[in-house]
Structure formats: structure tokens, C-alpha cells
Amino acid sequence: MSGSSKNPTDAIQTRSERREEFKEKEQPVSESPGLPGSRVRARKKRQEELHHSGEETPPAHKGKDQYCIGDEPIIRGIFQIGKTSHDVILSATRLTWTRIQPESPTGESSQKKAVDDFVELKDVFAVKVKRRRSAGQQSGGTLLGITLFFCKRKAAKLKDDTIHLDNLSVDHCEIWFRHLKDILSGFKHRPKSLKVFVNPISHKKEAYQIYQDRVAPLFKLADIQTDVTVTESKGHALSILKECRLDEYDGVVCVGGDGSVAEVAQGLLLRAQMEAERDTHSVFMPVPAPLPLGVIPAGSANVVACSVYGVKHPVTAALHIILGHRQPVDMCSMSSTGELLRFGFCAMVGFGSQVQAVAERLNWIPPMRRHELALLSALTQLRPEDCEVSFVPSSAGERDHTLSELEEDLTNVDDDEWQVRRGLYLSITIMSIPCMCSVAPKGLAPFTRMNNNSMALTAVANTSRSEFIKHLKRYSSSYNPFSFSFVEVQRVQAVKLRPLSHGDDEQRDSKHTPFIPSEGTLTWNIDGELLEVQGEVLIRVHTKLLTLFGSHVEEAEEPPANCSCI
Numbered sequence: 001m002s003g004s005s006k007n008p009t010d011a012i013q014t015r016s017e018r019r020e021e022f023k024e025k026e027q028p029v030s031e032s033p034g035l036p037g038s039r040v041r042a043r044k045k046r047q048e049e050l051h052h053s054g055e056e057t058p059p060a061h062k063g064k065d066q067y068c069i070g071d072e073p074i075i076r077g078i079f080q081i082g083k084t085s086h087d088v089i090l091s092a093t094r095l096t097w098t099r100i101q102p103e104s105p106t107g108e109s110s111q112k113k114a115v116d117d118f119v120e121l122k123d124v125f126a127v128k129v130k131r132r133r134s135a136g137q138q139s140g141g142t143l144l145g146i147t148l149f150f151c152k153r154k155a156a157k158l159k160d161d162t163i164h165l166d167n168l169s170v171d172h173c174e175i176w177f178r179h180l181k182d183i184l185s186g187f188k189h190r191p192k193s194l195k196v197f198v199n200p201i202s203h204k205k206e207a208y209q210i211y212q213d214r215v216a217p218l219f220k221l222a223d224i225q226t227d228v229t230v231t232e233s234k235g236h237a238l239s240i241l242k243e244c245r246l247d248e249y250d251g252v253v254c255v256g257g258d259g260s261v262a263e264v265a266q267g268l269l270l271r272a273q274m275e276a277e278r279d280t281h282s283v284f285m286p287v288p289a290p291l292p293l294g295v296i297p298a299g300s301a302n303v304v305a306c307s308v309y310g311v312k313h314p315v316t317a318a319l320h321i322i323l324g325h326r327q328p329v330d331m332c333s334m335s336s337t338g339e340l341l342r343f344g345f346c347a348m349v350g351f352g353s354q355v356q357a358v359a360e361r362l363n364w365i366p367p368m369r370r371h372e373l374a375l376l377s378a379l380t381q382l383r384p385e386d387c388e389v390s391f392v393p394s395s396a397g398e399r400d401h402t403l404s405e406l407e408e409d410l411t412n413v414d415d416d417e418w419q420v421r422r423g424l425y426l427s428i429t430i431m432s433i434p435c436m437c438s439v440a441p442k443g444l445a446p447f448t449r450m451n452n453n454s455m456a457l458t459a460v461a462n463t464s465r466s467e468f469i470k471h472l473k474r475y476s477s478s479y480n481p482f483s484f485s486f487v488e489v490q491r492v493q494a495v496k497l498r499p500l501s502h503g504d505d506e507q508r509d510s511k512h513t514p515f516i517p518s519e520g521t522l523t524w525n526i527d528g529e530l531l532e533v534q535g536e537v538l539i540r541v542h543t544k545l546l547t548l549f550g551s552h553v554e555e556a557e558e559p560p561a562n563c564s565c566i
């Protein structure tokens with residue numbers, strides 16, 4: 001793209017001090033000449049309509065001289081972009097620039113066709129005045145023009161970039177600056193103030209550095225106020241979220257891995273239940289989280305971030321947050337004896353919790369090696385769980401349900417709608433989102449969606465170690481990991497899981513010793529946190545309970561990671 005900086009992040013950091021915005025004036029900036037009053041009013045009305053919807057749909061680009069609705073010029077002027085002069089047009093939805101063809105001294109027009117380039121304003125996140133200042137000069141300086149910061153997309157990855165519109169006229173730049181500011185301030189979904197939690201011990205202990213170096217400069221450019229807490233212990237974020245004033249923020253951001261994300265999501269949801277005075281000690285219909293949550297991936301698996309951004313890339317995550325992209329997601333509630341245990345995205349029993357238990361014991365080993373060793377150790381000690389799995393198949397179709405319909409769905413489940421399985425299981429996983437990650441780019445649950453009001457239940461019955469490894473390896477290959485006779489997958493609305501005590505199942509094969517830590521207790525891995533629960537656990541799906549900053553993703557674009565140990 002012409003005029004764009006090769007290394008945008010450098011440009012942001014080295015020039016940020018030398019930039020100063022025009023001061024706000026009481027009087028409105030006069031319209032650019034040549035724009036009749038009725039067209040100005042019509043354009044303003046259209047802008048208002050667009051601003052109310054928050055998300056703009058860019059019209060199809062029709063070329064240099066043709067404009068659709070929303071493409072109508074608001075202002076037109078000449079700027080230097082790179083080394084050449086350009087004819088620049090601003091509309092409500094895009095900024096277009098076309099190289100001005102100099103006339104040759106002989107009067108012949110150039111044979112080269114002028115090509116226009118453009119940036120959609122829905123991708124622009126900041127506009128700054130560009131000035132030249134001498135070393136040590138804090139304010140003033142010679143005006144050079146305007147710089148636009150925008151986000152460009154390469155597949156799922158988002159990157160920040162800049163375009164410099166150079167013009168030495170203060171009046172000209174001021175008019176353009178104010179028009180651009182006006183348009184940007186109309187994007188109501190973009191956050192202005194964020195509460196940020198950083199888990200300094202996530203994965204390789206790089207979360208704080210990632211935030212400081214790659215995310216905070218972008219938030220600053222976008223004029224987002226941040227209130228940052230570096231968490232001091234497990235549960236710190238949760239306790240803050242239970243008490244802090246949330247109305248000061250437009251969103252919450254978590255810098256860390258899935259465990260940290262789950263804790264912050266839990267905090268937001270518990271807060272919502274407290275404020276709505278929902279009694280969580282019964283089968284209840286929870287109210288959604290009050291604020292959207294942004295996830296800056298800094299953990300090992302980053303399942304939530306991969307599912308909502310498609311990549312494990314902090315700048316992509318930051319730009320989705322800045323641009324206010326939103327993705328409502330389903331979450332599960334887990335309860336035991338009528339008492340809420342947790343909200344979560346993914347709950348595992350068997351192999352998934354055995355791996356986590358070993359990883360926690362090996363916490364002195366560097367993260368990548370630790371996860372491989374934990375996987376290997378859990379595979380060598382592979383033991384089935386003896387349990388009863390009951391589930392209600394999902395009735396959710398493609399159409400949107402109203403909240404009251406869903407409430408009815410969940411409370412009016414007859415006993416005969418429950419399907420029951422009993423036996424020895426190597427692994428049982430219940431997921432409310434596809435759970436994409438580098439070891440499963442299509443997701444651990446590719447047949448569920450972010451918000452289709454259903455959960456994926458994957459139950460892997462007892463089998464040989466080699467068959468189980470074959471099943472695991474298929475998650476990172478193009479083969480179907482579910483096409484084994486010992487794997488059952490279901491789209492479900494609710495699941496009950498009950499450990500069977502030894503006497504419960506007389507048919508049990510004595511060759512296989514079930515892995516039950518203590519009588520009637522199962523060890524659960526809920527979003528990376530181990531939880532021992534005695535007796536039956538009820539898991540239910542709640543549609544669109546949380547909104548994440550991000551968008552719909554078909555498949556993670558992380559390079560598939562094969563664990564060398566299997």
C-alpha cells in the first residue's frame with residue numbers, strides 16, 4: 001500500500017512523543033467547499049445511522065469516480081503520500097487516495113493509469129497530528145501533516161500500519177483531522193476504558209512483557225484508558241472483580257493463559273449473578289456478564305484466544321479489542337448437589353485431568369517440556385474412569401432462541417429425555433466452544449460453534465493405549481479423530497456425570513482397575529484448574545453468557561504442533 005510505513009511499531013514508538021493533537025475548539029469546523037447543505041445533512045444523517053449500529057458494513061468499492069451510499073465524499077484535498085502528491089477523498093466509510101499524474105512539458109498526458117488505494121475507516125483506530133520537533137522539544141513544532149493508524153488483515157492475523165498524509169497547511173490539516181476524529185468517535189462499540197489483569201506467572205512468565213511491549217502502546221495510540229493489575233496470586237483477579245466498580249469500564253482484558261481467562265470470566269459472571277440477586281444454589285438461569293472480555297494470549301495452549309482470534313498473536317487480540325469486535329459465546333455451568341461450582345468453557349474427566357495433575361506436580365520444569373512429560377506420564381499410567389454419563393441431546397437448531405425459550409428448554413427436561421451410558425472411560429470432555437489450539441487447529445470440538453446453544457460431549461471408552469494414542473494424534477492431522485468405535489460424540493444441552501463406586505457395576509472387567517482417587521470422587525480439569533468433586537456433577541450450557549472481544553473463526557491458523565512424545 002503506498003505511503004504506509006514498513007515498520008509500523010517502530011514508527012509508533014519513536015514518533016509518539018513528537019505528535020500533538022489539535023486542541024478541541026468550541027466552534028464546529030466549517031464544511032469543505034463544494035458540499036451543498038442538503039448533501040451535508042443527508043451525509044450526517046447516514047453517519048448517525050451508521051454510528052448507532054456500531055459496526056459499519058463497507059460498501060462495495062466502485063472505483064475512483066463512483067461512490068455507493070456511505071462512499072459519498074465528505075471532503076477532498078491534496079496530500080503528499082510518500083514522495084508523490086495524491087488526490088485524497090474522505091467518505092463516511094473510507095479514505096481513498098489517487099496519485100496525481102503530472103502533466104508532461106509537451107502537454108501529453110501520461111499513459112500510466114492512476115490507481116487508487118484506500119483504507120476502510122472501520123479499520124482505522126487512531127489519527128494523530130504529525131509535527132517535526134527538535135531534540136528535547138516537548139510541544140509545538142512544525143506541522144507536517146496527519147497520520148492514520150489502521151489495522152490490516154492477513155488471513156486471521158491483524159497487524160497495525162500507518163499512512164502519513166503530509167501537508168504543511170495548518171487549516172487544511174485541522175479540517176481533515178476533525179472530520180476523521182468525528183468519524184472515529186462514532187464507532188460506539190470501541191472501548192474507551194479497560195480493566196486489565198496480567199498474570200505474571202503464565203507460561204514462560206512473559207505476560208507482563210507482552211503487555212508492555214506489544215499491547216499497551218496500541219491501547220495508548222487508540223486513546224484507551226487502562227487500569228492495570230498485575231495479579232499476585234491465584235484468585236486475585238476474582239476477588240477484585242467481585243468488588244470493583246465495573247461501570248467505569250467498557251471491557252475487561254486478561255493477559256495470560258486459559259486458567260487466567262477462566263478466572264476473569266468466572267469473576268465477571270459471579271458479579272453479574274450477585275447484582276441480579278440470582279440464587280446460585282439451585283438450577284438457575286444465569287444472567288450474562290456485564291462487560292466484554294478481551295484475551296491477550298500469553299499462556300501455553302490459549303484455547304480461548306485461538307477460538308476467537310484464530311491465532312495466538314497478542315497484536316491481533318489487541319486490535320480486535322481496540323476496534324470493538326465482539327463475539328458472544330456459550331458457557332457451561334457446573335453444579336453439584338444443587339450448588340454452583342464453576343462457570344467454564346471446557347470440563348474434562350479422565351486423561352485430561354490426569355495430564356493436568358502430573359503437570360502441576362512437575363511445575364519446576366520449563367513449560368513446554370513439562371507438558372510433554374505430563375502427557376507421556378499420563379499415557380503410561382492410562383487408567384479408565386468407571387462412571388455413568390447421562391446427557392440431554394441438544395435441540396438447538398440454527399435459528400436464534402429467545403432467552404425465555406431457552407429458560408424453558410433447560411427447566412422442562414423430562415426424565416425420559418436423558419440418555420444414559422455406563423462403563424469405563426479413558427476420557428470424557430464437555431466443551432461449550434470449539435477449543436481450537438495448535439494441537440487441534442480445527443478444535444477439540446470442531447462440531448460445536450461459539451454460540452449455538454449446545455455443548456460438545458466427547459466420551460472415549462476404554463481401549464488399548466495404542467488405539468487411544470491414534471485417536472489423540474488425529475486431532476493435529478487431517479484425519480477424523482472421532483471415527484473410532486470407542487469414541488462417542490454428541491451435541492448436548494446438559495450432562496450428568498456420576499462416578500460409580502466399585503459395587504455399582506458388577507459387570508466391570510476385573511482386568512481394568514478404574515482410576516478413582518477416593519470413593520465416589522472424580523478429579524475434574526475445568527479450564528486448566530483441578531477440582532475434586534464427590535458424587536454427581538451437572539453441566540448445563542448457557543447461550544451467549546459471555547461476550548468476548550473477537551470474531552467468528554473457522555479454524556485456528558497456528559502451525560499444527562505434534563507432540564514429539566506421541
Ligand SMILES: Nc1ncnc2c1ncn2[C@@H]1O[C@H](COP(=O)(O)OP(=O)(O)OP(=O)(O)O)[C@@H](O)[C@H]1O
Nearest residue numbers: 202203231232233234256257258259260299300301
Ligand atoms: N501471581 C500469581 N501467582 C500464582 N498464580 C497466579 C498468579 N496470578 C494468577 N495466577 C493463577 O495462575 C493460574 C494459571 O495461569 P494461566 O492459565 O494464565 O497460565 P498457564 O497455566 O501457564 O497457561 P495455560 O492455562 O494456557 O496452560 C491461573 O489459575 C491463575 O489464577
